[in-house]
Amino acid sequence: MNKEMKCIDVDVHNDLKSPQELLPYLSEPWRSRVASSGLGFPGHGYWSPVGVVRKDCIPPSGGPSASDPDYLVKDLVEQFNMDKVILTGNLTNSSTIHDPDYAAALVSAYNDHIVADWLPKHESFRGSITVAPQDPSLAVREIDRLADHPAMVQVLMGSAQRAGLGQRQFHPIYEAAERHGLPIAIHPGGEGAAGMPAPTPAGYPTRYLEWHTCLSQNYMAHLTSLVCEGVFEKFPKLKFVMLEGGIAWLPHLMWRLDKNYKALRSSVPWLKRLPSEYIREHCMFSTQPIEEPDDPKQLISIFDMIDAENILMFSSDYPHWDNDMPTEILKRLSSEARQKIFYDNAKALYRI
C-alpha cells in the first residue's frame, strides 16, 4: 500500500511488560501462582534461532517488544498511518493449559488488563476477548461478560487444541459469539505443546524451521473440521478468522474437500452446499506470513482461485520475527483489491 491508503492491521501482538501486570486482576490461588512462577504455559520444545520477536522494536522505556502502548503507536500505528489495529496479545497459548480453572482465570485477567491498560491508550486500538476453550461454559461466561464493550471486537483462542474446532464441545462458544455478533479468531503458537496432539501427523519435527512450516496443517485440519461438523449450518451468522496460518494451501483444501464431499456426503447430511462455499462465506484469512514465490504472478494466480480480495485481511504480526509491513507486500494487486484487503474487509467484519 501507499501511506495514503487506509489500513487496518488485524494481528498485532501487544505484550505484557511482565506477568506481574496481571496480578491486580487475578484472585487466589492463581495470583500466587503467577506471582511466583509466571504464566506457566506448557512448552513445545522448539527454539527459533532468530528469536520470536524483533529486537529492533524494544520500547525505549524498556520491557519486551510491543509492551509499551505509546511506543507501539509510534513504531507501528503512526509509521504506517494505520486506522485501527486489532490487538491479539500473547495469551492464545492458554488453550494448552491443563487446568481449565487456571486457564479461564488467566484469560479473564488478561482481558481485564486489555480493557484497562491498553484500549484507553489510543483510538486505533481494538481488543480481542481471549478465551480458553478447555471448559466451554467458562469461555461462554467470559464472552458474555465482555461482548458489550465497544472496543472488544472478536473472540480469540489458540489454534493449538486437543480436537478439531468443529467438534461439538466447542459449539456453546460459537453460540455465544454468534449471539453477540462477534467473529471467532484463532492464532497459532502452542502446537505440539505438552497435552496437545503432535504438531504434525508425522509426529514431532526436529526443529523450529519444520515446526513453523507445518503450522498451516493445523489450520487445514480445523477448517476441515469446522465445515464437516456443520458449524456454519448450525451458526449461519458466525464468521471465523484464520490468523497467521498461510493462504496458498486453500485451493488444494477446497478442491480436495469438495471432491471428497461429493463421494462421501452421506456421512455429513447436515451440509447443504459444497464445503468450499462455506469456507468462502464464513472464513477470513490474515495475510501474514504471506507466501513469496520467485514469480509473484504465481501468488496472484492462487489469489484468483480463492477470491482473495474478499477473504483476506492485512496483518503485520508485529513485532514477530517474520512480520510483514504493509508497504512491502501485495504490491501487484489492483488498487481495488488492496483497498479491500488492507481496509474494507476488516472494517466490515469488525464493524469499525
Place this chain on the structure above:
Amino acid sequence: MNKEMKCIDVDVHNDLKSPQELLPYLSEPWRSRVASSGLGFPGHGYWSPVGVVRKDCIPPSGGPSASDPDYLVKDLVEQFNMDKVILTGNLTNSSTIHDPDYAAALVSAYNDHIVADWLPKHESFRGSITVAPQDPSLAVREIDRLADHPAMVQVLMGSAQRAGLGQRQFHPIYEAAERHGLPIAIHPGGEGAAGMPAPTPAGYPTRYLEWHTCLSQNYMAHLTSLVCEGVFEKFPKLKFVMLEGGIAWLPHLMWRLDKNYKALRSSVPWLKRLPSEYIREHCMFSTQPIEEPDDPKQLISIFDMIDAENILMFSSDYPHWDNDMPTEILKRLSSEARQKIFYDNAKALYRI
C-alpha cells in the same frame, strides 16, 4: 490419454485372497498368529460409507477385488493398454504394527508372495519391496535380500509413521535403497491408527471424509522432514515417490519452506540449496486422487508452478473407491506433458 498412448500405472493395489495366502511364507510364531487371527493391523477407527474398494471389480473367481492376477490383467492392464503396473499391494499399514519382529516377518512373507504368486503371472507386473521401518536393520536386511530381483522396482512403506521420515533412525533404510538404486515410495492408510500420532495436528477428526481429506497433511510433514533433515544431501542419488498424497498443496509448501529456510537456515547448515530444489530433484508424486477444480485451468496453473510434467507419474489406485482411470484425467495437458506423466517419468525412475 488415448488408448494408443503407452501407460505405466504406479499404484495398483493387488490384494490377498485371504491372509492364509501368506502362511507358506511365515515361520512360527507368526504363522499361528496369522492363521488364527489374520494380519492384525492396529485400526484407525474410520469408516468409509462407500467402502474402500470398488465392488464392481470383484473377480469372477471370487475373493476380494484385485486378488486374482488374471482378472486384474483383464480388468485394468488390457482394458487400458498398460505397459507396466507397479503393484503396491496392501501391506503398507504394517508400519503401524507394534511388534517390530512381527512386522518384519509379515512384510517378508508378503514380498515372497509377490515374487512367487504375482510377478510370474504377467509381463506387465512390477513389484515393491514392502518394508516395516520399526526396526530399520530388519528393513535393510529385507532390501538387501530382494533388491537384485529384476522385477522388484522400489522399496515401499507406509506414510503412517511415528516420526517424520527425515529423522535419522530411517537413514539406514535410505542408505540401502540408494546403494541398490531403488526409489523409496510411501503410501497412506494407517494414519491415526493405534500407536501412530493423531492423523491431524488438531487431533482425531470425526469421520472418514475428514480423515481422508487430511491425509495430504502427513505428506507435507514427511516432505518437510526429509528436506530439512538433509536426507537428499546425505543420499544424493535417492528418489522418493509420494503415492496418493495429493499435488495441489505443493506450491504452498515449497514457498513456505523456502521462505522459512532463508530466515532460519542456521539450524540446518547441511542444506546447500533451497528446499524446493531438493523437492523438484528428488521427489516424484503420483496423480491419484487428482484434484478437480470447477475450472480445470486452475489445476493447469498449479501444474505450471511445480513443473508437473517432470515430477508427476500416473496412478489409478485401482481398485479403490476413488480411483482415477487414465482415459478420464489430465485431458487438458499437452501431449508432451501427458507422455511424460503417463509413461516416460515412471519408465526412467523404475528403469523399465
